[in-house]
Amino acid sequence: MDNHSVVLDGLFVALADPTRRAVIRRLGCGRASVGDLARDAPMTLPSFMKHVRMLESNGLIHTTKSGRVRTCELNRERLALVEDWLAQQRRIWTDRTDRLERFVTHPEENK
Amino acid sequence: MDNHSVVLDGLFVALADPTRRAVIRRLGCGRASVGDLARDAPMTLPSFMKHVRMLESNGLIHTTKSGRVRTCELNRERLALVEDWLAQQRRIWTDRTDRLERFVTHPEENK
Numbered sequence: 001m002d003n004h005s006v007v008l009d010g011l012f013v014a015l016a017d018p019t020r021r022a023v024i025r026r027l028g029c030g031r032a033s034v035g036d037l038a039r040d041a042p043m044t045l046p047s048f049m050k051h052v053r054m055l056e057s058n059g060l061i062h063t064t065k066s067g068r069v070r071t072c073e074l075n076r077e078r079l080a081l082v083e084d085w086l087a088q089q090r091r092i093w094t095d096r097t098d099r100l101e102r103f104v105t106h107p108e109e110n111k
Numbered sequence: 112m113d114n115h116s117v118v119l120d121g122l123f124v125a126l127a128d129p130t131r132r133a134v135i136r137r138l139g140c141g142r143a144s145v146g147d148l149a150r151d152a153p154m155t156l157p158s159f160m161k162h163v164r165m166l167e168s169n170g171l172i173h174t175t176k177s178g179r180v181r182t183c184e185l186n187r188e189r190l191a192l193v194e195d196w197l198a199q200q201r202r203i204w205t206d207r208t209d210r211l212e213r214f215v216t217h218p219e220e221n222k
Contacts (some may be wrong), residue, residue: 005129012127018116021196028203076204083197085132086190092139093187 004081007059011082014058017042019051027074028062034063034070118170120194125169130154130162138172138185145174145181148164 014020019041026032026040038048052072055061059078063070126133130152137143137151149159163183166172170189174181 004146005132008132009129012123014118016123018120019129021116021119024200025203028200029207069200074204079197079200083201086194086197089135089139090194092136093185096140 007081008085010058011060011078012061014054015082017051019048020055020060023051023055023072024060024074024079026074031071031073034072037072118192119196120167122171122189125165125171126193128162130159131166131171133173133182134162134166136192138183142182142184145183148183195214 015024022040023037026037034045034049034052037052038045041048041051052061052063055072056063059075060074062073064073065071096100126135133151134148137148145156145163148163149156152159152162153158163174163181166183167174170186173184174184175184176182199221
């Protein structure tokens with residue numbers, strides 16, 4: 001299995017959780033501290049930190065610590081890998097639909 | 112947790128596997144039998160069937176059986192839910208970038 005596939009596996013697993021998706025959504029509006037992010041999550045801080053670490057280990061977010069505050073930032077490039085994969089699938093269907101359409105509208109080309 | 116969130120959880124889990132993503136990609140080119148799909152997968156047929164069942168239980172594919180042949184078909188609408196979620200995230204960043212740009216280029220509007 002190539003490295004890109006392993007990366008995609010991790011990204012999809014990381015996105016398969018509502019708490020982690022909520023963090024991604026919130027960080028789309030700008031950086032936020034773990035404390036602020038955790039306030040919206042219905043769980044203890046240690047449980048929330050596991051989600052933060054999972055997002056970070058899969059590269060979806062970066063975190064930096066200054067004093068006692070850990071700040072999180074979205075890594076859009078990583079999310080773009082998921083978008084790219086979906087766009088590839090869409091291209092495959094679209095190409096197929098285009099071919100089918102040509103077959104129906106210009107059958108002489110297929111003789 | 113709402114139903115849409117549970118559905119997204121399942122879709123992301125289903126996509127977090129190279130065999131299942133290969134099936135999605137292949138079915139983008141058109142329907143295929145389980146036998147044909149399994150031929151490309153480096154595993155036994157029972158192991159491959161688990162992947163097929165997981166894709167079907169999450170609604171990413173439909174399967175129909177005719178005699179001894181089970182045919183699989185992609186359910187693009189389900190994959191579109193994942194695309195929609197990603198598009199929402201992108202809108203959030205884009206809106207924020209637009210606001211930041213207006214703030215920099217037209218600071219008088221922000222007084």
